[in-house]
Amino acid sequence: MALVEVRFGHQVIESPKLLRIEGVSEALYDALTALEEDVKAELIDGVMIVHSPEKTRHEDVFGFLFPLMRIFGIQTKQAKVLGSMATVHLGRCRKVKPDIAAVRLERAHLITEEAVEGAPDLVVEIVSESTRRYDFGEKRKVYEEAGVGEIWLVDFEREQVTIFRRGGKRYRSETKAKGVLRSQVLKGLWLQVEWL
Numbered sequence: 149m150a151l152v153e154v155r156f157g158h159q160v161i162e163s164p165k166l167l168r169i170e171g172v173s174e175a176l177y178d179a180l181t182a183l184e185e186d187v188k189a190e191l192i193d194g195v196m197i198v199h200s201p202e203k204t205r206h207e208d209v210f211g212f213l214f215p216l217m218r219i220f221g222i223q224t225k226q227a228k229v230l231g232s233m234a235t236v237h238l239g240r241c242r243k244v245k246p247d248i249a250a251v252r253l254e255r256a257h258l259i260t261e262e263a264v265e266g267a268p269d270l271v272v273e274i275v276s277e278s279t280r281r282y283d284f285g286e287k288r289k290v291y292e293e294a295g296v297g298e299i300w301l302v303d304f305e306r307e308q309v310t311i312f313r314r315g316g317k318r319y320r321s322e323t324k325a326k327g328v329l330r331s332q333v334l335k336g337l338w339l340q341v342e343w344l
Contacts, residue, residue: 165200165278172196174241188232191243192290200278209274209304209344214248217272220337227252227269227334228259235263236271238294244287248272250334267294270333275303288312292319298333302344309341 172180177191188199202210214231221227227250236244249268251258258266271291273283283301291299292312299312299319308325313332324341331337 165276166282167198169196169198170194174243177243185233188245190245190287191241192286194241197282203276205304206274206276209302210247212343213272213274213302216339217248217250217334217337220334221250224334224336225253228256230259230264236268237263237265238267238290242290242294244290246271246291247274252333267291267296269296270298270300270331271296272300272302275301275305277305284310298331300329304344307341307344309344 172191172194174191177189177196180196181187181189190197190199210232214229218229218231221229229248229250232245232247234245234249236246236249238244243263246268248271249264250270251264252269255266255269258264258268273279273287275283280303288299288301292314295314297314301310301312303309308323309329310321310323311329312319312321326341328338329341
C-alpha cells in the first residue's frame with residue numbers, strides 16, 4: 149500500500165526514493181508509523197523521511213548479513229542484533245531504522261518493546277544509489293552525534309564497504325573493496341568484503 153500518491157492533473161507521478169515531510173513531531177511520527185507498520189520511515193530533527201520499498205539486491209545483501217550477525221551475537225553471547233524495522237531512538241525528534249543494529253549484552257537494557265532507547269554499538273546501512281547521500285550524510289552524522297561505536301555503510305553498487313569507527317570523540321573511516329572486514333565492537337566478527 150502506498151503511503152503517499154503524487155498526482156499532476158490526472159497523471160500519477162512516480163514518488164521520489166526518499167520522501168521528506170517537514171514539521172513532524174515525535175507524536176505525529178509515532179501516530180503515522182503506527183498506521184502503516186510495513187513502511188520504513190525515519191524522523192530526523194522534525195523531518196520525516198519515508199523510504200521507497202527496497203530493491204531485490206538490497207534484500208539479498210540484508211538476507212545474508214542479518215542472520216550472520218544475529219547468529220554470531222547469540223553464539224558468542226556478545227550482542228542482541230535487530231533488523232531493519234526496529235526503531236532506534238537517538239534523542240528528541242531522532243528516530244531511525246538502520247538496516248541492522250547491534251547492542252552489546254551489557255547494554256541490553258536500552259532495548260525496550262518499542263525501540264532501542266539510545267545509541268547501538270554497531271549499525272549497518274545497506275547503501276543504494278537513491279540513499280547514498282542520505283546514508284553517508286545526515287544519517288551518519290546523527291549516528292556519530294549519538295555516539296554509535298561502529299557504522300558500516302555497505303555499498304553493493306560500488307562494491308565496497310566504508311566503516312566509521314569511534315575513537316574518543318572522533319571517528320576515523322576505512323573503505324574496503326576486497327579483503328577481510330573485522331568489527332572492533334563485536335570481537336571475532338569478520339567477513340570477506342567480496343561476499344557482499
